[in-house]
Amino acid sequence: MKQPAIQIPDGLNEVLLHACCAPCSSAIVEWLLQHDIQPTIFYFNPNIYPWDEYCIRKEESKRHASSLGIRWIDGDYDHADWQCRVVGLEDEPERGARCMQCFNYRLLETARQAETLGLEWFATTLASSRWKSIEQINEAGFYAEKQFSGVHFWAQNWRKGGLADRRNQLLKEYNFYNQQYCGCEYSMRK
Ligand code: SF4
Numbered sequence: 001m002k003q004p005a006i007q008i009p010d011g012l013n014e015v016l017l018h019a020c021c022a023p024c025s026s027a028i029v030e031w032l033l034q035h036d037i038q039p040t041i042f043y044f045n046p047n048i049y050p051w052d053e054y055c056i057r058k059e060e061s062k063r064h065a066s067s068l069g070i071r072w073i074d075g076d077y078d079h080a081d082w083q084c085r086v087v088g089l090e091d092e093p094e095r096g097a098r099c100m101q102c103f104n105y106r107l108l109e110t111a112r113q114a115e116t117l118g119l120e121w122f123a124t125t126l127a128s129s130r131w132k133s134i135e136q137i138n139e140a141g142f143y144a145e146k147q148f149s150g151v152h153f154w155a156q157n158w159r160k161g162g163l164a165d166r167r168n169q170l171l172k173e174y175n176f177y178n179q180q181y182c183g184c185e186y187s188m189r190k
Contacts, residue, residue, distance in 0.1 A: 005161035014038045018110040018124040022060035026170035027163040044075025046082040048183040095133045103140035111144035114151045128158035
């Protein structure tokens, strides 16, 4: 029998969803709600530069969650700290070693937040982007889950199941701000 494109782990009915931005979250959140899974959005993206761009993306994520009545948690923004974690990797291409560090940092904090909230499962909208390496995201997610007790990473390719097309529809319906680069200053200059 053919497996569904998106598989729900046994017992999962609530998830901490790390959101990189509102457009990438939209179809995933809709799918979760349609499948009786309650998402809490965790907005933790200290990679984003400059500050004004960060604020725009964050407010869009907040607007999205608010429109659906979903819990939304604001992670810290410390771009200087993020920069320290990618020192020496500034010239790496996207999908390279800098992005691996970036995913590690963001998913570690997501796993920490899941443990704090007492949520067993966490996932990330990063895995909806065709510009990113699913293998790197999964590696970061599984590394993060091992650092905390009682939390599990839901490794899922969120490009499947028609969600990529639905993302583009929702982008227009919500009239979301649509960023033109991944987030950091090094992706900006490409
Ligand atoms: S290109 Fe994107 S994923 Fe890679 S380091 Fe920059 S912000 Fe992070």
